[in-house]
Amino acid sequence: EAQVTQNPRYLITVTGKKLTVTCSQNMNHEYMSWYRQDPGLGLRQIYYSMNVEVTDKGDVPEGYKVSRKEKRNFPLILESPSPNQTSLYFCASSLRGTGNTIYFGEGSWLTVV
Amino acid sequence: AQSVTQPDIHITVSEGASLELRCNYSYGATPYLFWYVQSPGQGLQLLLKYFSGDTLVQGIKGFEAEFKRSQSSFNLRKPSVHWSDAAEYFCAVMDNYGQNFVFGPGTRLSVLP
Numbered sequence: 001e002a003q004v005t006q007n008p009r010y011l012i013t014v015t016g017k018k019l020t021v022t023c024s025q026n027m028n029h030e031y032m033s034w035y036r037q038d039p040g041l042g043l044r045q046i047y048y049s050m051n052v053e054v055t056d057k058g059d060v061p062e063g064y065k066v067s068r069k070e071k072r073n074f075p076l077i078l079e080s081p082s083p084n085q086t087s088l089y090f091c092a093s094s095l096r097g098t099g100n101t102i103y104f105g106e107g108s109w110l111t112v113v
Numbered sequence: 114a115q116s117v118t119q120p121d122i123h124i125t126v127s128e129g130a131s132l133e134l135r136c137n138y139s140y141g142a143t144p145y146l147f148w149y150v151q152s153p154g155q156g157l158q159l160l161l162k163y164f165s166g167d168t169l170v171q172g173i174k175g176f177e178a179e180f181k182r183s184q185s186s187f188n189l190r191k192p193s194v195h196w197s198d199a200a201e202y203f204c205a206v207m208d209n210y211g212q213n214f215v216f217g218p219g220t221r222l223s224v225l226p
Binding site: 033035040041042043044045058059090092101102104105106107 | 117119122147149155156157159162203205213214215216217218219
């Protein structure tokens with residue numbers, strides 16, 4: 001079954017404690033990206049990757065890091081989380097190029113206290 | 114860069130009534146347009162997409178959308194709403210390079226019995 005899998009799905013952490021949200025896809029997609037969803041703002045892109053070892057900033061990259069060492073994995077790293085990073089995070093993937101459907105993970109609820 | 118607006122934050126309709134959700138976009142060329150639905154606590158599901166050709170697009174669950182270039186709009190419609198359609202709906206636009214995927218703020222749909 002085609003899937004984008006995120007972990008953890010739910011997390012409460014404290015300010016400043018580094019955390020990683022993993023994302024894995026089993027569709028051999030080149031393109032992967034991370035979004036955060038906040039009320040009234042929709043989904044905003046944090047980072048995206050067009051292929052292995054290629055990453056670029058989205059609209060709201062501050063406070064986040066990513067890496068793309070393997071095609072299937074695209075972890076999101078919060079080096080020093082702050083309360084304003086409390087949000088719902090989605091990972092997504094698709095085949096590279098226009099006209100391809102983007103598949104989303106189920107989301108990761110992150111609370112920073 | 115492209116942008117998307119959804120003028121209605123929250124819409125309430127009665128079950129069996131018709132529905133139209135508005136979406137306007139800003140982009141220099143003909144964009145790729147999408148509608149996604151997010152049920153409470155769930156991820157995002159693609160309802161339909163427009164890339165080219167016929168401006169009236171059919172999607173899943175009885176939804177359709179019409180691309181109107183002159184109005185920069187891509188409104189979502191359904192002739193008869195079911196209670197299970199209560200969810201949040203997001204319009205999204207992708208640039209012609211397949212890199213930047215921007216969401217609108219979303220419209221929350223409530224359905225009265």
